[in-house]
Amino acid sequence: MEQHNQAGISSAKFEELLASVHKIGEEVLRPNAKDVDEKARFPQEGMDAIKSLKLMGAYIPTELGGLGLNITQLARVCEALGQYCGSTAMIFAMHQIQVACAVNHGLSNEHFKNYLTKVASDSRLLASATTEMGIGGDLRQSICAVEQNGDSFTLTKNAPVISYGKQADDLFVTARRNSDSPANDQVHVVVSKEDYELEPSMAWDTMGFRGTCSEGFLVKSKGHMKQIIPAPFADILSQSMHPTSHILWGSLWLGIATDAVNMARAFVRDMMKKNPNAPQTAALRLAEVHSVLQLMRENVHGCAEHYQKLLSENNVEALDTFSFSIKINNLKISSSSLIIDIVSKSLLICGIAGYRNDTKYSLSRHLRDAYGASLMVNNDRIMNHNATLLHMHRGD
Amino acid sequence: MVVEKVREILEKTGRLSTPVADLQNDSDLYNAGLTSLATVGLMLALEDEFDIEIPDNLLGRKTFASIQSILDVVAQLKK
Numbered sequence: 001m002e003q004h005n006q007a008g009i010s011s012a013k014f015e016e017l018l019a020s021v022h023k024i025g026e027e028v029l030r031p032n033a034k035d036v037d038e039k040a041r042f043p044q045e046g047m048d049a050i051k052s053l054k055l056m057g058a059y060i061p062t063e064l065g066g067l068g069l070n071i072t073q074l075a076r077v078c079e080a081l082g083q084y085c086g087s088t089a090m091i092f093a094m095h096q097i098q099v100a101c102a103v104n105h106g107l108s109n110e111h112f113k114n115y116l117t118k119v120a121s122d123s124r125l126l127a128s129a130t131t132e133m134g135i136g137g138d139l140r141q142s143i144c145a146v147e148q149n150g151d152s153f154t155l156t157k158n159a160p161v162i163s164y165g166k167q168a169d170d171l172f173v174t175a176r177r178n179s180d181s182p183a184n185d186q187v188h189v190v191v192s193k194e195d196y197e198l199e200p201s202m203a204w205d206t207m208g209f210r211g212t213c214s215e216g217f218l219v220k221s222k223g224h225m226k227q228i229i230p231a232p233f234a235d236i237l238s239q240s241m242h243p244t245s246h247i248l249w250g251s252l253w254l255g256i257a258t259d260a261v262n263m264a265r266a267f268v269r270d271m272m273k274k275n276p277n278a279p280q281t282a283a284l285r286l287a288e289v290h291s292v293l294q295l296m297r298e299n300v301h302g303c304a305e306h307y308q309k310l311l312s313e314n315n316v317e318a319l320d321t322f323s324f325s326i327k328i329n330n331l332k333i334s335s336s337s338l339i340i341d342i343v344s345k346s347l348l349i350c351g352i353a354g355y356r357n358d359t360k361y362s363l364s365r366h367l368r369d370a371y372g373a374s375l376m377v378n379n380d381r382i383m384n385h386n387a388t389l390l391h392m393h394r395g396d
Numbered sequence: 397m398v399v400e401k402v403r404e405i406l407e408k409t410g411r412l413s414t415p416v417a418d419l420q421n422d423s424d425l426y427n428a429g430l431t432s433l434a435t436v437g438l439m440l441a442l443e444d445e446f447d448i449e450i451p452d453n454l455l456g457r458k459t460f461a462s463i464q465s466i467l468d469v470v471a472q473l474k475k
Contacts, residue, residue, distance in 0.1 A: 182427045234426070238457065320456040391436040394452045 001231070001239050001319075002107040005061060006312035008070030017053070017067070021077055024049040025084035033085035037365045040210035042167050046088035047125070050081075055092070057120025059099050064113060065120040071100075071244070071311060075251040075304040082255020083262075086369040087211025089252035091125075091164055094212075097244050098126035098172045101188060104240040104311075105231040112229070115190065119170075127168035129219055133158040137381065139237060141183040145176035146228065154222045155189060160202060163214040169193050173219065174233055186233035189223065196221035208368035209376075239319045243307045243328045245377075250300040250335035253373050257339045260346035260366045261286075261293050267350045267361050282349045289345035296338040303331045322389045329382045329389075336373035343370040398446075402466050405445060409437035421463040435460050442466065448473040 008014065028049040036043045050056065059074050060066025069077070074096055081089035099119065106112030118124065130139050144157040155175055162171065173189045176182070202216030229236060268282050306327070310318050318324055343366045347354045353361040399421070406425075407416045413429030430438070438460060443449060450459065450469060459469050 182429075185424070185427050234457065317453065317456070320458055321453060322455045322457075323452045385432070388432050388436060392439055392450075392455045394449075394455070 001104055001235065001314065001316050003314045004104055004107070004311050005068075006070040006308050008073045009068055014069070014073050014076075018076060018080055020053055021055075021080045022083075024053065025080060029081065029084035029088050033087075033365065036085060036087055036211035037368075038210075040205060040213065042164060042213050043085060043088040043091065043211045044167075046085055047091065047167075050088070050092060051123040054120070054123070056095065056123040056125065057099075057116075059096055059103060060116050060120045061103070061107075064117045066116070071247065071308045072301070072304045075247050075300070078248045078251040079255040079258070079300075082252035083259040084255075085211070086252065086256050086365070087209050089255060090209050090212050090249075093245075093248035093252050094128060094163055095126050096248055097241060098128055098170075100244040101172065101236050101240050102190070102229065105188075105229050105236050109226075109230050111226040122169075124169040125164065125167060126170050126172060127162055127164055129157055129159040129162045129165075129171050129173040129217075131160055132174075133160050133216075137378070139174065139241075140186070140234065142174055142176045142186050143183070144173075145179040145181060146187060146189060148178060148225065151225050152222060153189075153225055153228075155191070155219075156221070157219045158201070159219055160216045161214045162198075162217050162219070163212045165198055165215055165217050166213065171196060171219065171221070173221065184234070188229040188231075188233045188236050189221075190227050190229065191219075191221040191223045195223050206372070208365070208370070208372040235320075238325065239316065242325065243319070246328050246332040246335075247300070247304045247307060249373070250303070250331050253335050253339040253370070254296055254300050256366055256369055257293055257296060257342040260343045260363055261289055263354070263361050263363065264289060264346040264349040267353065282351075285345060285349045289342055289349070292338060292342050292345065296335055296342065299331060299338075300335055303327065322392050323394075326386055326389050326393055329386045332377070332382055333374075333379050333386075336379060339370045339373050343367050398470060399463065399467060401445060402442070402463055402470065405441045406438065406463065406466075409441045410434055411437075419463065421467070423462060425460060425462055426457075430460065442470065446470050446474060 029046045032045050054067055057066035058069045062068035078089055078093045081092055102112055102116055131137055132143055134143055135141050147154045157173055170190055170192050174186050175189060177185050177187050197220045199218040200215055201218055204213055204215045264286055268286050347363045350361040353359045354363040356362055357364050403416050410430055411434040419428055454469055459465055
């Protein structure tokens with residue numbers, strides 16, 4: 001793992017950037033969120049607005065042309081985006097997870113330095129092809145393998161889900177190191193649009209996160225051997241992909257939950273204006289949900305700060321412990337459960353106005369997105385992992 | 397010999413797809429089929445046999461990656 005500078009940008013500069021994120025959120029993401037959701041279409045306007053702020057390279061070091069944010073700043077951007085459109089925020093987060101893998105494990109490598117420079121300057125959109133047909137969701141096993149031929153390779157993978165696969169510029173694909181390797185001896189390969197074909201195999205018509213367009217594809221790709229990230233995928237997963245995923249996802253779920261509570265608050269205020277003598281039931285419910293939101297926020301922020309500290313110390317030993325995995329798994333389990341709790345409580349506050357699709361208090365999209373959180377990378381699978389890992393944990 | 401004892405424990409608890417006799421000390425145990433659930437049994441047996449308690453900072457994937465890495469940890473804790 002590379003030493004990654006986690007200094008980030010100054011808080012003044014960051015607050016300025018965050019204000020711009022909220023501005024595109026209000027002006028571009030929110031007005032399009034309903035249409036993106038209804039049509040299950042890619043949020044092109046939102047992603048263009050994100051690109052206009054150079055955010056595709058948010059986590060890429062400044063010397064390579066990126067914005068140089070640290071992980072907690074990146075998480076705050078996801079949280080802000082989540083307040084306006086869950087799908088756009090999810091696409092942004094998934095892109096940044098791939099960036100983090102390349103930054104954390106490729107920075108000392110000339111090819112990946114040049115690659116990341118190009119990602120920042122051209123605002124390339126990076127997607128992920130980790131799960132595979134016939135494996136059942138276990139990221140640490142692959143059937144497909146890198147087929148080396150001299151300096152080049154071919155790689156064919158049957159992926160049940162590649163979010164925004166059609167719109168991506170590059171794919172990060174996991175595969176066995178070679179055709180003789182066991183299922184868990186994996187590498188992480190980056191292939192570019194020019195070098196792959198996608199044959200659609202499964203559509204994406206879901207309850208929530210509809211705009212992520214997470215269709216299934218048969219990927220047929222080729223590339224140069226140097227496009228393989230120079231670290232075992234096992235290390236990339238435990239040190240980068242696993243923590244970054246759950247921190248960034250947790251952050252955007254927090255954004256969705258925050259927006260739901262904001263709507264509940266606005267509803268209670270409107271009600272008070274209309275009828276100051278009405279019973280305080282909704283206000284009481286607001287007080288309750290607000291405390292749950294704080295719990296979720298402190299947990300997400302705390303985990304992001306903890307990870308940032310370990311990264312800044314380049315503390316690979318700590319990142320590789322079971323106790324760190326348990327902590328990150330706990331973040332996923334709790335934040336994906338709390339988002340449902342918070343949005344449901346907000347819906348009770350807004351009542352029929354929240355239940356309707358045609359009011360400014362509609363929480364339909366929030367609620368449907370919220371349920372995706374515990375199902376994408378199923379919580380039951382994660383709790384099973386922790387059930388095993390906790391046997392090897394001494395206590396806090 | 398500690399190494400023979402470790403190999404014996406691995407044979408009993410590791411549920412590997414490759415026989416332990418066919419493994420070098422530096423062979424990757426995960427590639428040989430070691431799962432996280434089997435790691436639990438392996439850890440408990442090692443702690444029992446050598447009367448050690450592996451601390452949290454050593455409880456990670458790398459400790460159980462090979463016979464050699466297990467030997468290193470046992471040696472470190474037996475000191």
